[in-house]
Amino acid sequence: MTIARALTIAGSDSGGGAGIQADLKTFQELRVFGMSAITAVTAQNTLGVTGIYELPPEAVAQQIDAVATDLGVDAAKTGMIANIEIMEVIAEKVREHRIHQLVIDPVMIAKSGHALLREDARDALKRLLIPLATVITPNLPEAEVLTGMSLNTMEQRKEAAKRLLDLGVHAVVIKGGHTDEEESVDLFYDGREFRTLSAPRFHTRHTHGTGCTFSAAITAGLAKGESLWEAVKTAKAFITEAIRHPLDLGKGHGPTNHWAYRQSK
Numbered sequence: 001m002t003i004a005r006a007l008t009i010a011g012s013d014s015g016g017g018a019g020i021q022a023d024l025k026t027f028q029e030l031r032v033f034g035m036s037a038i039t040a041v042t043a044q045n046t047l048g049v050t051g052i053y054e055l056p057p058e059a060v061a062q063q064i065d066a067v068a069t070d071l072g073v074d075a076a077k078t079g080m081i082a083n084i085e086i087m088e089v090i091a092e093k094v095r096e097h098r099i100h101q102l103v104i105d106p107v108m109i110a111k112s113g114h115a116l117l118r119e120d121a122r123d124a125l126k127r128l129l130i131p132l133a134t135v136i137t138p139n140l141p142e143a144e145v146l147t148g149m150s151l152n153t154m155e156q157r158k159e160a161a162k163r164l165l166d167l168g169v170h171a172v173v174i175k176g177g178h179t180d181e182e183e184s185v186d187l188f189y190d191g192r193e194f195r196t197l198s199a200p201r202f203h204t205r206h207t208h209g210t211g212c213t214f215s216a217a218i219t220a221g222l223a224k225g226e227s228l229w230e231a232v233k234t235a236k237a238f239i240t241e242a243i244r245h246p247l248d249l250g251k252g253h254g255p256t257n258h259w260a261y262r263q264s265k
């Protein structure tokens, strides 16, 4: 039996709902062997972030080297990157280890409003990392920052997707979590056609780590050799079940339910 191997390069969320913890849980649920390279340690719970400790860039490089030279990486994702120096090291290591299946979740701000990427690093994402990616998965505010557009209509989102593709990425999913529309509609574009993924919008406060979980599920699918579209469809089903069956933990934005998808099968 071949075992699919996925690496997450992201921040640690002590609360277990987002970041590295959400990614590893998602990999495991989708039967993919999960590995991690931690960029920053956050002290965080469902109410917010109380501390951020960025790791030295060399520590990130060493973690990636350690797993890539021994266990092997079929697909990788990035989440919280924290600063430009760490971003540079990630780009270098992705090239060096020929990681061709790369999902970039351009994490900028936590749901609680705390910055997870220094502001001066936002533009560097476009230059350093996005051109190396198979797919990027911005939420609406992130897509607005990356394109400089305001994205109120589907037509505007389509135009933004085209502009993001011009940065050299193979495909884009602009997530629709941050609206009050009745359905949560994500827009997929791979340069050929636009496709949408829709789910009912659940009126819940337990949406901490939805983006991390979604991008981790895409990474798991790619690691298993699925086509990108197949991986994105499964990821949408995974996150929809995880939001549909909340765990009701914590006093704020609680985590999603990472085992709900398995139970729905």
Ligand SMILES: Nc1ncnc2c1ncn2[C@@H]1O[C@H](COP(=O)(O)OP(=O)(O)OP(=O)(O)O)[C@@H](O)[C@H]1O
Residues within 6 Å of the ligand: 018, 109, 110, 111, 138, 139, 140, 175, 176, 177, 178, 184, 185, 186, 199, 200, 201, 202, 203, 204, 207, 208, 209, 210, 211, 212, 213, 214, 236, 239, 240, 243
């Ligand atoms: N209330 C909701 N009901 C149904 N689906 C949702 C809801 N909120 C988010 N989603 C879905 O979850 C996925 C993640 O989208 P979202 O826009 O929330 O990501 P995000 O803001 O990057 O998340 P986070 O920063 O918390 O990790 C998308 O598929 C989106 O459509």
Ligand SMILES: Cc1ncc(CO)c(N)n1
Residues within 6 Å of the ligand: 010, 011, 012, 013, 018, 019, 020, 042, 044, 079, 080, 107, 109, 110, 111, 116, 208, 209, 210, 211, 212
């Ligand atoms: C560590 C970490 N990464 C990503 C997010 C975005 O949800 C978060 N809240 N925390």
